[in-house]
Amino acid sequence: GAGVSQTPSNKVTEKGKYVELRCDPISGHTALYWYRQSLGQGPEFLIYFQGTGAADDSGLPNDRFFAVRPEGSVSTLKIQRTERGDSAVYLCASSPAGDADTQYFGPGTRLTVL
Amino acid sequence: QKEVEQNSGPLSVPEGAIASLNCTYSDRGSQSFFWYRQYSGKSPELIMSIYSNGDKEDGRFTAQLNKASQYVSLLIRDSQPSDSATYLCAVNIGTDKLIFGTGTRLQVFP
Numbered sequence: 001g002a003g004v005s006q007t008p009s010n011k012v013t014e015k016g017k018y019v020e021l022r023c024d025p026i027s028g029h030t031a032l033y034w035y036r037q038s039l040g041q042g043p044e045f046l047i048y049f050q051g052t053g054a055a056d057d058s059g060l061p062n063d064r065f066f067a068v069r070p071e072g073s074v075s076t077l078k079i080q081r082t083e084r085g086d087s088a089v090y091l092c093a094s095s096p097a098g099d100a101d102t103q104y105f106g107p108g109t110r111l112t113v114l
Numbered sequence: 115q116k117e118v119e120q121n122s123g124p125l126s127v128p129e130g131a132i133a134s135l136n137c138t139y140s141d142r143g144s145q146s147f148f149w150y151r152q153y154s155g156k157s158p159e160l161i162m163s164i165y166s167n168g169d170k171e172d173g174r175f176t177a178q179l180n181k182a183s184q185y186v187s188l189l190i191r192d193s194q195p196s197d198s199a200t201y202l203c204a205v206n207i208g209t210d211k212l213i214f215g216t217g218t219r220l221q222v223f224p
Contacts, residue, residue: 033211040122042202042214043158056211091157100210101146105157 002026004106006092012112013082021077021109025094032075033103034067035091043091049075082113117141118205120215127222133190135218137203140184146206147179149188152217153199162188193222 005024013019025032031050035043045059049069057067064082069075079086089110093103119138127133135149146165150158164170164177164186176189186205190197200217207213 031210035212035214040216042118042204042216043212045211045213048211056209059211101148101163101206102160103212105159107157 004092004094004104006090006106006109008109009107010110010112012114014114015082015084017082017113019079019082019111021079021090021111023075023077023092023094023106025073025075025092026104028096029094029104030072030097031095031100031103032069033093033095034075034077035093037089037091037108039088046077046090079111082111084113087111087113116215117207117213118203118215120201120203120218122216123219124221125218127193127220129193129195129222129224131193131222133193133197133220133222135188135190135201135203135220137186137188137215138184139186139203139205139213141205141207141213142181142184144181144184144205144207147177147186148204148206148212149175149177149186150202150204150214151199152202158202190220193220195222195224198222 034046037043048056052072064080067077089108091108092106149162152158162177174191178187202217203215204212
């Protein structure tokens, strides 16, 4: 079956602009995770959804970052007033209900803030 | 102290040798441990998970866990050039999110 998909694959924006990154999880997976990976680093947790609600948003760096999952499937990560330090690969992962240990990652969105 | 620590490498081994990758973690409440492989420009791919002390073998891969020493390792036997990648150690401390190390870059040369 289809894996986790993310769009766009690349996004270049200017400092101060607003961006939206989309994640489409594996069908039937109730848990969805957003991570951010900077060059030379491991993925860093941002936020985790169980169904429609954010179960843990402790990794969001500040209030410029927000994520939604209104119907419990597709999720959108929203970044306001982008800064150059936001440049990274944003990874989405999903897992089946009750199996947080099996997270399948999408290909990521490479965000570049000029 | 970082929650999950790995040597960034690169670790260079000849083809056919055993590659040994190491990881330490700080939270004694950690419950699950994972090794992900990440090729350059690609997303992480789960290759091994381990939950209890001891060894777990899957093909050419063996994961080792020592909770008393807070240490996880990955052994790759008969290393191949196609194993060249960054290997990420990850830990679930019971909150359903994964805490990753910075990764160790492995280079297998012919």
